[in-house]
Amino acid sequence: xxxxxxxxxxxxxxxxxxxxxxxxxxxxxxxxxxxxxxxxxxxxxxxxxxxxxxxxxxxxxxxxxxxxxxxxxxxxxxxxxxxxxxxxxxxxxxxxxxxxxxxxxxxxxxxxxxxxx
DNA sequence: AGCATGACGAACA
DNA sequence: GTGTTCGCCATGC
Numbered sequence: 001x002x003x004x005x006x007x008x009x010x011x012x013x014x015x016x017x018x019x020x021x022x023x024x025x026x027x028x029x030x031x032x033x034x035x036x037x038x039x040x041x042x043x044x045x046x047x048x049x050x051x052x053x054x055x056x057x058x059x060x061x062x063x064x065x066x067x068x069x070x071x072x073x074x075x076x077x078x079x080x081x082x083x084x085x086x087x088x089x090x091x092x093x094x095x096x097x098x099x100x101x102x103x104x105x106x107x108x109x110x111x112x113x114x115x116x117x
Numbered sequence: 118a119g120c121a122t123g124a125c126g127a128a129c130a
Numbered sequence: 131g132t133g134t135t136c137g138c139c140a141t142g143c
Binding site: 030031035042044051052077 | 123
């Protein structure tokens with residue numbers, strides 16, 4: 001497990017967690033959307049990296065973060081490969097072949113939904 | 118330093 | 131719509 005994080009990354013990770021915690025019940029967002037909201041447009045991979053580290057944190061619903069296609073690419077990183085899908089279905093989100101059905105309808109864009117001061 | 122990899126994404130064929 | 135390539139940036143060897 002990666003534990004060594006620079007101060008710069010801790011700050012970035014912290015922002016990611018803050019956004020992920022704000023994702024409403026039954027809604028999902030994408031790595032790119034979070035990265036874009038945080039200003040690092042091309043930092044989607046870092047968001048994914050943050051999720052990997054956030055997995056141990058209880059208040060971060062990482063299962064509500066998927067890629068831009070609505071595919072549960074990170075399901076294998078949960079305790080069980082079935083955990084992510086199970087959590088999403090519990091939020092009345094329909095999963096079809098590891099992909100969220102009606103992804104656009106449940107998509108939650110922090111850029112639009114979150115008020116920027 | 119160079120090279121490969123990755124919970125990504127956009128551009129291109 | 132699918133497959134490939136490249137950009138991105140941190141991490142590991």
